[in-house]
Amino acid sequence: MNALVQALGWTLLHFVWQGLLIGGATALALALLRNARPEARYAVGCGALLACLAWPAAGLYLRLAGGVNATGMYAGGLLPAALLAPDSLPDMSLLLRAVVGIWALCAALLALRMALGMLWIARSASGPAGRNTPWQARLSGMALDAGITRAVRLRVIDGIASPLAAGIWRPVVLVPASLVTGMPPELLAALLAHELAHVRRHDYLFNLLQNVIEALLFFHPAVWWISRVVRIEREHIADDFAARQLGEPRRLALALSELERLQFSTHHLAVAANGGVLMSRIKRLLRPAPQALNWKAAVPLLALAGACLGIYGQAVAADGTPPADRKALVNFTSCSKPVYPPASLQAKETGTVRLSFQISAEGKVEDSSVVRSSGYPALDEAARSGIAKCSFKPALAGGKQLDSRAEMQYVWTLD
Template sequence: MSAFVFALGMTLMHFLWQGLLLGCATAAALTLLRNSRAEYRYLVACSAMLACLCWPALELWQRLASDATTAGTSFNGLPWAPSSFDEEDGWFKLRDSLRGIVGLWALCAAALALRMVAGLMWIDRFSRAHSTCERHDQLRWETDLARLAQRFGITREVRLRVVDTLKSPITAGWWRPVVLVPASLVGGMPPQLLEALLAHEMAHIKRHDYLINLLQNVIETLLFYHPAVWWISSRIRIERELIADDVAARQLGEPRRLALALSELERLQFSNHQLVQAANGGNLMMRIQHLLRPAPQAMNWKAAVAMLGMALACLSIYTEATAADKSASGKKPAVVNFASCAKPQYPEAAVKETRTGTVQLGFLIGMNGKVKTSKVEHSSGHTDLDEASRTAIEKCTFKPATKAGKAVESWTQMQYSWVLE
């Protein structure tokens, strides 16, 4: 298994507790801001959604960029005895699990990505197609839309397309925005109410909500397996609709007209759920109440109990993920195979002069377990003793250091004491 697959698998697993933590913090913040302006709640939810992307991305980058070398291990003397190289069963089980997790994640993310691309292609096809309404009606609504865009301070051209198969208005695009309107809505709703709905779409274009919604869909695609991501994303869409309603109502000067238009949508049973990446969402009745008579919201203690349960689950998952990370991703140092080593021979001159001492050596162990180079890190005080130690121990073979189950080069230290008996 490659280091990237391992790092990605551990990152996805750690996001289980990270996402729960972000979800709990977001829920607490939104609860405190429940009677504040929708803009504040929107900012909190967007920040949480961005954190859901940045936190695992930063962790993945740190895992991939971490040092590939393993810290050396000192040995006090050399007990010239064999050492076994038993593998850890737990590591192999975790490695296989991570490979399966990453494979399943990639498959599901690819399917969701294809779904998102299909939605974008759907928008592009209808934005390029000719409107299905009569020519004079098309010109009329294009003129009204241009007038609304001017009132909102939008300098770019805003296109309008009337589509038969559409069930609710959709705003798409940023550089070349287009408003897709259902043909049944054009013929079945009073013009002044449809104008109010178009003002709502102008608010989305003014605020560049299409881009934010597109980023949301990307994050939902990558982190689809975490319910906290979907919940935060739904709160973003709810608050975004309330903000667009407020902006449109201020420009129209008639909150009641926009409320009537939303009521008409409710009566006609138009759906807000579309395959495409539209800037829609939110509950119509809640939006109507927000426009006409916003009421203070009381604290929901049942939600607080649920948040406490989520916090406990977050702590449990964090403990499990951290334990697995420490056992699996920790660097394992090189281990000498003492059976392969030859005991250093005492130099004859040193024996005659009764020279003793302790030398500390450093060895660079290759991925094949062989010594690539060596150096004397702390001399015994006698050159011949140092060289005799280094020459003999260089012939030892090692079990190479590993990182994420993959053999890596590493420096290790060994110490040998020369004593005359």
């Protein structure tokens, strides 16, 4: 099997338990920081998402570099190799190919969806249509008051129900036409103050990375849960900033309540004012109160932590038990098809070659000899060259790898 497919397949499978550990640690940290400022909770969520990307990326690199064994376990990693011992698993080639194939297809579709969203935003922001001179002047003044030195463009468009901020070097705020005509100007200005908070903090940049992580690790629910926490806390930070700029959180709460009556159009590639749960954000602005620890919500977390510790304990116990004795086993994924000698192919020579060879404690083939000839020296020598390219799982006795001898036959046929 292709080395990249094998390494990638094991990386995806191992992220199942890695994501559970990251999710459990994140839930515990957020429970301890339940009454902290949203900036602290946002930092925890961002760090967890980056860990979800960095851990499998490091594992993939080590597997490709040869720093892990055949099952993809780290040579000195967190879990013992006995948890997935090579001799305890069947041939995983077909499973890993299926895992990688399905993952690649789904990730490609999500990436295409993200690219189309970016194109839609770029087209909406670059077109001459949708310019509104009075609101552009007001937004520019608000941007200066918020400490934003870059020019922030404003476009009034149809097709969305909530303002959203986009762009890294040339930020733009897209405003639905229905709000410009149907919402009181002071309330719309409050929503624009919220969007300027996202522009000031460059939230669009991390939001793009967040979407990339979601596309790559779409199969793990912990990633989606952490990502949701990040979006909620990001909106809380922007709410607090806008409330300070406006001098009164009540106006922003009234603006959010107006949005609640609309049918929202969520664009995850942009940072929109409708992110998070609107009602909880309104209550938070009007009546902030300490959050009590919900022990019922902590029960699944405790169960998850117990399960992880149980699995780890069993793996440690199994790792301390010497593996059972076994004969040497061929790793067929390492064997390449022998090359039919051109002269034998032209002469239509066929036959069966039986070889005897030594397998070292490292699983390498040594000292091969012909036990039964095919009748053609060229075919015999081609068989010896083919077996030399294979690697084996060496024989075990008392937990130690030993040299051993084995026999194998090659059948040369023209069918």
